[in-house]
Amino acid sequence: MSATSTNLNRINPLDALKKNPFVLAPMAGITDHAFRSFMRKLDASVVVTELVSATGIEYKSERTMQLMSYDESQRPIGIQLFGEDAETIAKGAQVAESLGADFVDLNFGCPVPKVVKKGAGSAMMKDLVTMEKVLSSCVKAVKIPVTIKIRTGWDQTQRNALDVCNLAHDTGITWVAIHGRTRAQGYSGLADWDFIADLKAKTKVPLLGNGDILTPQSAVKRLKETGCDGVLIGRGALKNPLIFADALSLWKNEPVRSDLKRNYHGIFQDLHVALQTHCSEHILGIQLKKFASWFSTGYPGAAQFRKDIFQLKNNDEVLSCALDFFRSISDFDQEDTSHEEFLMGGHG
CATH class of the missing domain: 3.20.20.70 (Aldolase class I)
Known part of the structure; x- marks a missing residue:
């Protein structure tokens, strides 16, 4: 609406x-x-x-x-x-x-x-x-x-x-x-x-x-x-x-929400649904690549993943590539990446 x-x-x-x-x-x-x-x-x-x-x-x-x-x-x-x-x-x-x-x-x-x-x-x-x-x-x-x-x-x-x-x-x-x-x-x-x-x-x-x-x-x-x-x-x-x-x-001072999917694989699927509802195919591709890159930061293999995903042209391939990566990092903790410049900017 x-x-x-x-x-x-x-x-x-x-x-x-x-x-x-x-x-x-x-x-x-x-x-x-x-x-x-x-x-x-x-x-x-x-x-x-x-x-x-x-x-x-x-x-x-x-x-x-x-x-x-x-x-x-x-x-x-x-x-x-x-x-x-x-x-x-x-x-x-x-x-x-x-x-x-x-x-x-x-x-x-x-x-x-x-x-x-x-x-x-x-x-x-x-x-x-x-x-x-x-x-x-x-x-x-x-x-x-x-x-x-x-x-x-x-x-x-x-x-x-x-x-x-x-x-x-x-x-x-x-x-x-x-x-x-x-x-x-x-x-x-x-x-x-x-x-x-x-x-x-x-x-x-x-x-x-x-x-x-x-x-x-x-x-x-x-x-x-x-x-x-x-x-x-x-x-x-x-x-x-x-x-x-x-x-x-x-x-x-409460336990974390148990109903949330505590993994980026499930989270990224939810984001894809939201984006698909409100974005054109062109914008969908741009947004999927951006958010996949951001969500991946601090995990093993993130730099190579970012290079790979921006080479893809088809949105289905982008989604598949992202979901495969997020499945692969499910057992890892996210490192501190506050020094990475690509996360800077965009707001007042």
């Missing part, structure tokens, strides 16, 4: 966060309709769409409208918008609301040059006057919650996240999610969780932390140490799709 205009089934994202604080971070080219449905079944809490252009909504771009598609299993679902003009973003938020989204998420964290050079994404953190107009306009334009995603600042000399959080609180923003790097850092170095903990102690607005959470243990550790209201997990889900289920069990 695609997006719907009904509001009867809406779920408040803040309420969902109290039951499960482990949120799937939006990632361009990754957190599409199919992957969000897949991750919700594996205990991801709140999910958010890929980055959606408010200008694209205004011009009714078919590609843009497709990015906002979801199904009821994904609730609470947020539609993430970016742009540089307050009026255009507010109109985009109204469209998101009309499509039945549970909340609107505004992106002020994306570091990608083509977004930043227009004054959108993390560039907005240098212009709090415009940001205030955007926040106020959006909150007034819709009845559903509005959240924002930011970075610690533009660079080390302009780490103004506290000012942004205060602005968010004063304008009625539901929560702030912060990636623990500056825009200048991109995805290099380490996320500054000490900064996030300090920010949480000083701000009144609910705060979600993001950056370098690659294991269930680190997710729970960061949540407890910082006092954040939730944490966003991005790349960690690309190498271990069970990270949400395991983190939730650990946080609740």
